[in-house]
Amino acid sequence: MNDPLGALSPAERRLLRPVTHGHGLEGREPMLATLTHERFSDERWLYERKLDGERCVAVRERGRVDLFSRNGLSAASAYPELIDALTGRATVDWVLDGEVVAFERGRTSFARLQPRMHVSSPEQARRTGVTVYYYLFDVQAIGDHDVTALPLRRRKTLLRSLLTWSDPLRLTAYRYRDGETYYRHACAHGWEGLIAKRVDSPYQHGRSRDWLKFKCERRQELVIGGWTDPRRTRPGLGALLLGYYSDGDLVYAGKVGTGFDTRTLEALARQLTELRTPTCPFTRGAPPTGSGVNWARPELVAEIAFTEWTAEGRLRHPRFLGLRRDKPAREVVREEL
Numbered sequence: 001m002n003d004p005l006g007a008l009s010p011a012e013r014r015l016l017r018p019v020t021h022g023h024g025l026e027g028r029e030p031m032l033a034t035l036t037h038e039r040f041s042d043e044r045w046l047y048e049r050k051l052d053g054e055r056c057v058a059v060r061e062r063g064r065v066d067l068f069s070r071n072g073l074s075a076a077s078a079y080p081e082l083i084d085a086l087t088g089r090a091t092v093d094w095v096l097d098g099e100v101v102a103f104e105r106g107r108t109s110f111a112r113l114q115p116r117m118h119v120s121s122p123e124q125a126r127r128t129g130v131t132v133y134y135y136l137f138d139v140q141a142i143g144d145h146d147v148t149a150l151p152l153r154r155r156k157t158l159l160r161s162l163l164t165w166s167d168p169l170r171l172t173a174y175r176y177r178d179g180e181t182y183y184r185h186a187c188a189h190g191w192e193g194l195i196a197k198r199v200d201s202p203y204q205h206g207r208s209r210d211w212l213k214f215k216c217e218r219r220q221e222l223v224i225g226g227w228t229d230p231r232r233t234r235p236g237l238g239a240l241l242l243g244y245y246s247d248g249d250l251v252y253a254g255k256v257g258t259g260f261d262t263r264t265l266e267a268l269a270r271q272l273t274e275l276r277t278p279t280c281p282f283t284r285g286a287p288p289t290g291s292g293v294n295w296a297r298p299e300l301v302a303e304i305a306f307t308e309w310t311a312e313g314r315l316r317h318p319r320f321l322g323l324r325r326d327k328p329a330r331e332v333v334r335e336e337l
Contacts, residue, residue, distance in 0.1 A: 004092060004142050004161055008154075015149040019141050021095070025072040028057050028095050028140060031204050033195050033211035041179040044200065046152070048174040049186065050193040050213060051135055052108040053101030054117060058086055058134070060093045067100075075100070080122035081168055082134045089164040092143050096159065097203075098136035098172070107190050111311065136163075137172035140203055148203035155203065179214070187216035192307065215317070217305040220244075222253055222315075223329045224300040225281040227272050229292040236265030237272070238292070240302060240320065243282050244334045250298055252285025253313065253334070259305075259320030268323075272296045285313065298329050309334075 005016070021027040056067045056075055065086045067075040076083050079100055102112040115128040139159045140148050147155060156174075165171050175182055179196055186194050193215035201210035226241035239257035243250045260268075275296040280287065287293075303321040310316050 004158060005145060005147075007157075008150075012150060012154060015147075017146040017149065019144050019146050021141070024074075025057060025068040027205075028059065028068070029205040030055055030057055030070060030097055031138070031211060032207045033197075033213045034207060034209045035213045035215065038212075039180050039183050039214055040196075041177055041181070043177050044198060045179060045196050046174045046176050046199050047179045047182050047214075048137060048172055048195045048197065049191055050195050050215070051099040051101050051172075052110045052192045053099045053113055053135075054110075056098060056100050056134070057140075058082075058094075058096040058098065058136075060086065060090055060095075062093065063087075075117075077122055078116050078119055078125050079132055079134070080125055082132065085134075085169050086163075089169065090162060092162070094142050094162055095140040096136050096162070097138040097140060098134050100132055100134050102130050102132050108192070131168075133168045133170050135170045135172045137174075138203060148205075151200040151202065152197055153199045183214050183216075186214075191216060215307060217307060217319070219321070220304050220306065220315075220335055221301050221324055221327055221332050222304050223250060223298045223332050224272065224296060224302055225250060225252070225298045226287065226293060226295040227268075228255070228257075228288070229294070230265075234265070235262055236260075236267075236269035240268070241282075241287055241293075242302065242304065242315070242318075243285065243287075243298070244332050245330060246284070246333065249283040250281050251313070251334075252282040252287040254315040254318060255288070256302075256304055256315070256318040256320050258318070264320075271300065275299055301325075301327050301329050301332055 055070050059066050065083050069075045101108040104112040116125055116130050119125045139155050183194050196212040198210040222242040222244055224240050225243050228238035230238045239255040241255050242253045244253055277295050277297050280295050281298045301324040303324050304318050305321055306315040306318040308316045
């Protein structure tokens with residue numbers, strides 16, 4: 001395409017600015033979504049699948065392509081086939097935003113991507129046998145023009161016109177309005193969640209509430225076997241130490257330190273102090289030990305929201321929802337999908 005910006009209206013052209021980036025990721029930092037526990041449908045927002053991979057900004061400058069991770073390091077050696085594809089499918093310089101992913105059993109998997117993330121040479125990356133894809137969803141600059149002030153809907157149109165779309169480059173799909181229905185679909189299919197984006201929002205470097213994360217959460221009842229001391233000005237306690245029963249053993253499943261308000265922290269601290277015991281109740285797993293760790297008789301049951309179980313058998317992104325008074329601690333087992 002001779003002029004990717006040719007379809008812009010005069011009003012949109014007035015929003016363009018000259019490119020003034022520094023080296024590497026300087027001035028190109030990605031826009032980040034804010035986590036929310038609200039779910040909504042709104043025609044002023046669009047909804048994309050939340051991908052579990054490595055966020056990367058692609059830069060084509062004077063015909064040379066590089067990929068930068070969020071910490072500003074080049075990821076070109078880790079993903080040489082993406083560099084090749086990006087180099088061969090454009091005739092104009094740009095700065096693009098997207099997520100590098102690998103799949104496992106039909107789902108994007110950060111664990112599956114790990115062998116590709118920490119290699120030092122393209123040859124080593126290719127030998128891993130891990131197939132990767134680059135899902136693109138935004139554009140920061142085209143040619144000599146910074147397009148971040150344009151509304152998201154227009155940036156999406158520009159992005160579609162910039163590349164030839166075939167593997168390993170993929171255009172991230174999205175839908176309008178039906179955010180709650182799409183969220184239920186995402187969770188039912190084992191996705192990590194959705195990203196909701198305001199359609200008229202500019203691209204902002206850093207965290208913004210114009211992009212929101214709807215994370216799919218699983219729920220699990222877990223036994224409280226201890227707690228950690230609070231730090232700084234936090235009242236009551238720091239985190240709860242959690243577990244479940246398996247063949248008579250209380251298995252450590254991780255700790256949760258979010259989801260509490262002040263009243264809940266203080267109430268839990270009082271209840272756990274009454275249950276304090278000098279002996280660790282966990283007989284399997286590796287709970288923390290040492291100063292600041294306290295044990296409790298395993299009688300209280302907590303309802304916990306989380307995203308998934310890790311390979312080590314720990315909760316990922318746990319959040320305290322409340323105490324369960326309708327289930328004996330001894331009946332709490334690990335629930336599987």
